[in-house]
Amino acid sequence: MGENRNRPAASYETVIGLETHIALKTETKAFCSCAVTFGAEPNTHCCPVCLGMPGALPVLNEKAVEYAAKAGLLLHCRVSLVSHMDRKQYFYPDLPKGYQISQDDEPLCTDGWLEIPAAGGGKKRVRIERIHLEEDAGKLIHTAEGTLIDCNRCGVPLIEIVTKPDFRSAEEVVAYLQELREIIRFAGLSDCRMNEGSLRCDVNLSLRPRGSEELGERAELKNLNSFQFAAKAIAFEEERQAAVLASGGTLFPETRGFCEETGETYAMRRKESQDDYRFLPEPDLPPVVLTQDQIDRWRSELPEPPAERRARYESEYGLSHETAALLTVSRAAADRFEEAAARTPWARQLANLLAADPERLEAGIPVAAQSLAELAALLGEGSVGAAAARRILDEMWAHGGDPREIAARLGLLKLSDRASLLPFAEQAVAANGRAAADFRAGKTAALQALLGDVMRRSHGRADPAAARALLLELLGG
Amino acid sequence: MAELPSALALGQSLRNHTCSARELTESFLAEIDRREPELHAFLTVSREEALAAADDADRRLAAGEPLSPLDGVPFAVKDNLCTKNVRTTCASRALEHFVPPYDATAVSRLRAAGCVMLGKTNLDEFAMGCDTGSSAFGPTRHPLDPARVPGGSSGGSAAAVASWEAPLALGSDTGGSVRQPAALCGVVGLRPTYGRISRSGLTGFAPSFDQVGLLARTPADCAALLALTAGFDPLDATSARRPAESFADQLEAGVRGLRIALLQEGLDEAGPAVRRSTERAAACLESLGARVEPLSLPFLREMLPAYHILTAAEASSNLARFDGVRYGLRAPGAGWRESIRESRSAGFGMEVKRRILLGTFVLEKEQRDACFSRAQRLRRRTAADLREALGRFDLVLLPTAPETAWRWEEERDPLALYRSDLFTVPAAIAGLPAVSVPFGEENGLPIGVQFMGRAWEEALLLRAARTLLQEV
Numbered sequence: 027m028g029e030n031r032n033r034p035a036a037s038y039e040t041v042i043g044l045e046t047h048i049a050l051k052t053e054t055k056a057f058c059s060c061a062v063t064f065g066a067e068p069n070t071h072c073c074p075v076c077l078g079m080p081g082a083l084p085v086l087n088e089k090a091v092e093y094a095a096k097a098g099l100l101l102h103c104r105v106s107l108v109s110h111m112d113r114k115q116y117f118y119p120d121l122p123k124g125y126q127i128s129q130d131d132e133p134l135c136t137d138g139w140l141e142i143p144a145a146g147g148g149k150k151r152v153r154i155e156r157i158h159l160e161e162d163a164g165k166l167i168h169t170a171e172g173t174l175i176d177c178n179r180c181g182v183p184l185i186e187i188v189t190k191p192d193f194r195s196a197e198e199v200v201a202y203l204q205e206l207r208e209i210i211r212f213a214g215l216s217d218c219r220m221n222e223g224s225l226r227c228d229v230n231l232s233l234r235p236r237g238s239e240e241l242g243e244r245a246e247l248k249n250l251n252s253f254q255f256a257a258k259a260i261a262f263e264e265e266r267q268a269a270v271l272a273s274g275g276t277l278f279p280e281t282r283g284f285c286e287e288t289g290e291t292y293a294m295r296r297k298e299s300q301d302d303y304r305f306l307p308e309p310d311l312p313p314v315v316l317t318q319d320q321i322d323r324w325r326s327e328l329p330e331p332p333a334e335r336r337a338r339y340e341s342e343y344g345l346s347h348e349t350a351a352l353l354t355v356s357r358a359a360a361d362r363f364e365e366a367a368a369r370t371p372w373a374r375q376l377a378n379l380l381a382a383d384p385e386r387l388e389a390g391i392p393v394a395a396q397s398l399a400e401l402a403a404l405l406g407e408g409s410v411g412a413a414a415a416r417r418i419l420d421e422m423w424a425h426g427g428d429p430r431e432i433a434a435r436l437g438l439l440k441l442s443d444r445a446s447l448l449p450f451a452e453q454a455v456a457a458n459g460r461a462a463a464d465f466r467a468g469k470t471a472a473l474q475a476l477l478g479d480v481m482r483r484s485h486g487r488a489d490p491a492a493a494r495a496l497l498l499e500l501l502g503g
Numbered sequence: 504m505a506e507l508p509s510a511l512a513l514g515q516s517l518r519n520h521t522c523s524a525r526e527l528t529e530s531f532l533a534e535i536d537r538r539e540p541e542l543h544a545f546l547t548v549s550r551e552e553a554l555a556a557a558d559d560a561d562r563r564l565a566a567g568e569p570l571s572p573l574d575g576v577p578f579a580v581k582d583n584l585c586t587k588n589v590r591t592t593c594a595s596r597a598l599e600h601f602v603p604p605y606d607a608t609a610v611s612r613l614r615a616a617g618c619v620m621l622g623k624t625n626l627d628e629f630a631m632g633c634d635t636g637s638s639a640f641g642p643t644r645h646p647l648d649p650a651r652v653p654g655g656s657s658g659g660s661a662a663a664v665a666s667w668e669a670p671l672a673l674g675s676d677t678g679g680s681v682r683q684p685a686a687l688c689g690v691v692g693l694r695p696t697y698g699r700i701s702r703s704g705l706t707g708f709a710p711s712f713d714q715v716g717l718l719a720r721t722p723a724d725c726a727a728l729l730a731l732t733a734g735f736d737p738l739d740a741t742s743a744r745r746p747a748e749s750f751a752d753q754l755e756a757g758v759r760g761l762r763i764a765l766l767q768e769g770l771d772e773a774g775p776a777v778r779r780s781t782e783r784a785a786a787c788l789e790s791l792g793a794r795v796e797p798l799s800l801p802f803l804r805e806m807l808p809a810y811h812i813l814t815a816a817e818a819s820s821n822l823a824r825f826d827g828v829r830y831g832l833r834a835p836g837a838g839w840r841e842s843i844r845e846s847r848s849a850g851f852g853m854e855v856k857r858r859i860l861l862g863t864f865v866l867e868k869e870q871r872d873a874c875f876s877r878a879q880r881l882r883r884r885t886a887a888d889l890r891e892a893l894g895r896f897d898l899v900l901l902p903t904a905p906e907t908a909w910r911w912e913e914e915r916d917p918l919a920l921y922r923s924d925l926f927t928v929p930a931a932i933a934g935l936p937a938v939s940v941p942f943g944e945e946n947g948l949p950i951g952v953q954f955m956g957r958a959w960e961e962a963l964l965l966r967a968a969r970t971l972l973q974e975v
Contacts, residue, residue: 074603074604074605077829078824078829079603079605079824079829079830080585080591080593080598080601080603080706080824081583081584081585081603081607081702081703081704081705081706081707082605082703082704083702083703083710083738083739083740083741084740085737085738085739085740086740113820115820115823115866117823117826117840117843119826119828119839119843122824122828122829123823123824124820124822124823124824124826125820125823173839175828175829177829302867302868304819304820304863304866304867305866306816306817306820306866309709309710309711309741309817310707310710310740310741311740311741312740312741
């Protein structure tokens with residue numbers, strides 16, 4: 027993706043639009059009460075409705091509508107008070123009914139935007155054309171004996187987010203996908219895992235001579251299973267199309283796959299003038315009718331976007347940008363952190379403590395806010411050290427409990443009273459005769475060795491200030 | 504016919520212990536055995552299940568704890584309504600061996616009321632037809648003359664009730680499939696308001712038109728059957744949230760003071776005998792105190808092409824699931840595409856293929872506006888016109904079918920057959936309730952007249968039907 031202006035692509039402008047499919051994290055499927063799962067035993071979460079059995083009828087999951095509308099609100103879309111479902115018809119073995127329930131001419135959400143960092147600094151606004159609700163198809167599993175079908179995914183609710191052709195580079199596409207993934211995930215609407223297929227993106231790419239306003243013939247790139255692969259596919263396709271155009275060839279609309287091994291795109295099928303899915307208004311489902319109150323309520327339930335939270339954490343709690351980013355990995359984690367931070371003056375200490383083990387934050391923090399606040403106080407007031415605080419947090423994470431009680435039970439509280447510290451200090455002076463002598467001779471730096479020995483002997487529990495004072499007393503006589 | 508007891512009377516004699524449910528069921532099974540070789544109204548007789556259900560009913564009746572007025576009374580089910588563990592074929596090779604693991608809601612509600620299912624009745628393949636001649640398993644014969652058609656598509660259900668193989672039957676009515684065979688066979692056939700009875704488990708052909716329909720000997724039996732099957736169902740998003748009703752409270756209230764429209768086009772387009780019966784029905788209602796006035800609905804003829812385009816479009820979509828991949832007939836092929844093509848070629852009969860092709864065609868981009876979208880607009884407009892007319896009248900009276908049962912030997916082209924839906928399509932287009940009631944005959948063959956009413960006013964329809972039947 028280097029910006030080498032000598033490539034054929036340099037004389038053309040890249041124009042990209044994205045179609046992104048996101049699987050919604052509802053408990054049940056879009057049109058029946060089967061559980062939405064990932065990685066379950068094949069065909070254990072399906073019923074007559076999602077298998078397309080005779081006479082089985084779809085009933086719309088209201089949660090799916092809510093999640094789709096919330097995604098629309100996050101992307102600044104207009105949410106329609108009335109939309110309807112349509113049947114998109116084609117035959118495929120993984121499509122049980124012979125049609126996909128989707129939305130054609132009256133989608134749930136229209137006319138939104140999402141801002142991404144612009145190439146030269148500042149922000150660039152990517153326009154969202156529409157977001158519609160639809161159902162997923164099953165999964166084909168190819169084996170040596172034949173092809174098997176897993177219908178667990180049939181009927182899982184999806185949103186398809188269609189942008190205007192506003193991208194000019196792979197970097198912009200990746201920035202958009204990262205931003206999109208973060209806000210959708212943060213709102214708890216989807217896991218957005220590309221490797222599990224809960225975020226899938228098709229890239230529509232065409233080239234045009236720089237300065238032209240017309241769109242060229244586009245290729246639709248599929249099977250892009252990571253952001254990196256999307257970027258690679260775009261880079262390859264830019265060069266391929268540019269080479270065709272530069273050599274006087276013509277491009278035609280087609281669907282192309284991406285080979286992860288070679289990093290190249292390959293022709294899958296040529297698009298006929300336009301594919302005809304013979305859309306039919308879904309007669310089994312009444313129109314989707316929302317009230318303004320409903321939409322307003324959903325808007326009020328949306329979380330503060332993660333980017334805004336990060337900025338606030340930095341200014342309010344004095345967190346580093348990195349720590350703020352780690353805490354905003356999920357809404358659950360950020361919310362719990364904020365709850366705890368509101369109860370303690372030691373919010374920054376708590377943040378750093380939580381951020382020390384970032385992997386586990388995504389699923390949320392299974393420790394009560396009050397306990398977190400008390401732990402922060404132990405650390406902030408110096409009753410426990412940083413390592414001890416991490417052990418206490420681990421313990422609470424796994425088994426719950428009161429931080430002070432855990433500290434006492436595991437012997438993690440600092441020793442600062444004279445009676446406890448005296449044996450360690452005396453042993454240190456006795457065992458380090460040379461250092462003691464040096465100190466008395468005026469080499470103040472020798473105290474450090476003695477202090478280190480006290481810490482070792484107390485297994486780190488000695489309060490350094492108290493131990494230091496005691497050593498000075500012993501040595502000073 | 505008049506001497507035959509009604510289903511409600513059978514229920515009463517069961518509660519009086521005049522006979523047992525087992526005896527009753529056995530007598531209907533015996534009648535089925537006697538008549539079936541000629542009639543072929545049934546595709547499957549579920550003898551063992553029926554007797555077991557009858558024994559259950561007898562235990563309740565002996566304990567004095569019947570589940571409903573029809574506890575222990577047998578019924579038959581059109582074979583496009585799914586029945587748990589009982590083969591459901593839709594009269595198609597595609598589903599010849601299909602055994603659903605679930606009951607249609609209408610069926611499960613009747614079972615919950617203690618009714619005894621006798622078996623599954625013949626129909627036009629996937630309910631597409633009007634003579635039960637497109638069944639993949641052979642036609643049903645008219646109970647009064649095997650050389651004639653019973654009507655369709657619920658021809659098996661109508662013939663079974665007319666021949667007293669079953670006292671009650673479930674059917675389905677997309678554009679007249681319950682009312683037209685009811686008229687031809689001489690029984691009462693009700694198409695309820697769209698959304699009144701759940702469609703869950705009904706193998707739909709055109710979901711925005713399909714409605715589970717009822718066939719019985721009397722309007723009172725129809726009312727009882729409707730009370731047991733109607734009501735909101737969480738499994739059908741188009742079923743209506745309406746409170747339970749009895750439908751029978753006003754049955755004897757007569758027609759005095761009702762404003763009834765006599766549809767002019769209904770008279771013009773009907774054969775002479777059907778026309779005479781309809782006029783006689785009008786006169787009869789007038790003599791009983793109804794105000795009968797002529798009504799002209801010139802758009803009636805436009806409804807037919809709109810109906811056929813829209814139902815074909817929905818059928819082409821609804822039948823796409825029969826690809827042989829998960830269940831049903833699967834033909835071998837090199838690759839999935841060929842297997843699906845071969846399965847559908849082998850599974851569907853001519854009439855079904857004709858409608859799938861028509862439906863596929865009218866939805867394609869090139870024709871969509873001229874065909875499908877135009878038909879949609881026509882449907883909306885004519886339905887609004889019809890509802891407007893029903894604002895001025897309580898009921899519309901019209902024939903059910905233009906003529907009486909015709910002979911199998913009269914070869915009819917599809918367009919002539921489609922025309923026999925002329926009087927039954929309007930209610931279907933507008934989602935309104937309509938009932939066909941036997942009134943008069945021609946050369947011994949029954950004639951049906953039809954009442955069409957406002958949404959949710961089945962009770963009024965049945966009341967008018969009841970009043971008219973008393974005058975026969």
